Amino acid sequence: MRSLEIEQLSKEYGKVVALDQLSLTVHEGERVALVGASGCGKTTLLRLISGLETASHGKVKIAGKDVTNASPRNRDVAMVFQDFALYPSQTVKQNLSLGMQFQHQPKKVINDRIAETAEAFNLTVLLDRYPEQLSGGEQQRVAVARALIRQPSVLLLDEPFSNLDARLREDFRFELLRLHQQFGTTMLHVTHDQNEAMWMGNRIAVMEAGKIVQLGTADELYYQPASRFVAAFFGSPPMNFFALNRNGDRWQTGDFCWPMDVAVSQDASGAEVGIRPEAFQIDLPGEGFSEADPLLFHATVVSVHALGPQLCLQCEWQKEQLCVICDRSATTRPLPLSGDDVTLRVSKQDLHLFEGEQP
Numbered sequence: 001m002r003s004l005e006i007e008q009l010s011k012e013y014g015k016v017v018a019l020d021q022l023s024l025t026v027h028e029g030e031r032v033a034l035v036g037a038s039g040c041g042k043t044t045l046l047r048l049i050s051g052l053e054t055a056s057h058g059k060v061k062i063a064g065k066d067v068t069n070a071s072p073r074n075r076d077v078a079m080v081f082q083d084f085a086l087y088p089s090q091t092v093k094q095n096l097s098l099g100m101q102f103q104h105q106p107k108k109v110i111n112d113r114i115a116e117t118a119e120a121f122n123l124t125v126l127l128d129r130y131p132e133q134l135s136g137g138e139q140q141r142v143a144v145a146r147a148l149i150r151q152p153s154v155l156l157l158d159e160p161f162s163n164l165d166a167r168l169r170e171d172f173r174f175e176l177l178r179l180h181q182q183f184g185t186t187m188l189h190v191t192h193d194q195n196e197a198m199w200m201g202n203r204i205a206v207m208e209a210g211k212i213v214q215l216g217t218a219d220e221l222y223y224q225p226a227s228r229f230v231a232a233f234f235g236s237p238p239m240n241f242f243a244l245n246r247n248g249d250r251w252q253t254g255d256f257c258w259p260m261d262v263a264v265s266q267d268a269s270g271a272e273v274g275i276r277p278e279a280f281q282i283d284l285p286g287e288g289f290s291e292a293d294p295l296l297f298h299a300t301v302v303s304v305h306a307l308g309p310q311l312c313l314q315c316e317w318q319k320e321q322l323c324v325i326c327d328r329s330a331t332t333r334p335l336p337l338s339g340d341d342v343t344l345r346v347s348k349q350d351l352h353l354f355e356g357e358q359p
């Protein structure tokens, strides 16, 4: 059972509460991506799991064993750092062997494991090089290989792609997924990048101010965000948000009245409706849509951006910016131009209501 269990974990630095009674289970062989804004406590959590920091309260269990007070070496966990943290004066081979030497593994086991791992990670021809003689992508492969060679129960990754350029990042994502299939290691992967989280996580945990505010699959977070924060975090271009103003018993944005069944609580201090850019259907005036539809938006196109098979329209509606993404094939011909009036419609199930949250 190579799982990771975190129970009610807290960490305070003086008055700063970096982690606030956080609980999370990563099941054996699962990949959980951990996302959140800068300063929300992601690195602190990894440091507590790996034993580089001690917890103020709570427990960390690895493979069923309580390791809350164990030294880093006795935790059966390995970590890959953002800056790779390879030893510059040691060759790739020496970097790979160091952890196993600390474990006092026999020389034959070390050599066999290095040969196997170098093969799996495509590092065989690089074994005698020093880190400075490697490209960023190669250094990253060595860093992950060094973490996995000890066959830890749990692998922690702290922004492992952030020092790679966009192209390499994508290649490395596939590589890491392939290695995960091969090794089946339980993984907790910290990232700032929503796209990376959706690729890498079987489940994604969203952190805000030292707590997990939502844990679920990429689909759950995208289609059923538990808060405005989660809704805004996932999706590119991001969700459109429209502030609602109370007018008697109606809720409006500009002159537009939202349907009555967009039910905002009587005591809500403020509310917003969120609509994903791809939730809009598009038509030119006078075609197709029924004017009786309560969710028609008459907008003006400000700019049009071709994104390969998709089209992105930046529009103005009720003095608000509104972004629409549509498949080119599903768009009316001729394609809309800037300055055109367009009619958009959404389905009620694509409206996300957020009450009383600050952007």
Ligand SMILES: Nc1ncnc2c1ncn2[C@@H]1O[C@H](COP(=O)(O)OP(=O)(O)OP(=O)(O)O)[C@@H](O)[C@H]1O
Pocket (backbone or CB within 6 Å): 013, 016, 017, 018, 036, 037, 038, 039, 040, 041, 042, 043, 044, 045
């Ligand atoms: N050694 C420390 N002493 C005091 N405060 C600290 C210390 N380490 C972290 N903090 C504080 O704890 C909070 C969480 O920091 P942490 O580094 O875990 O955030 P993070 O989510 O990893 O941020 P980033 O994405 O920017 O790396 C922050 O408010 C930070 O200032």
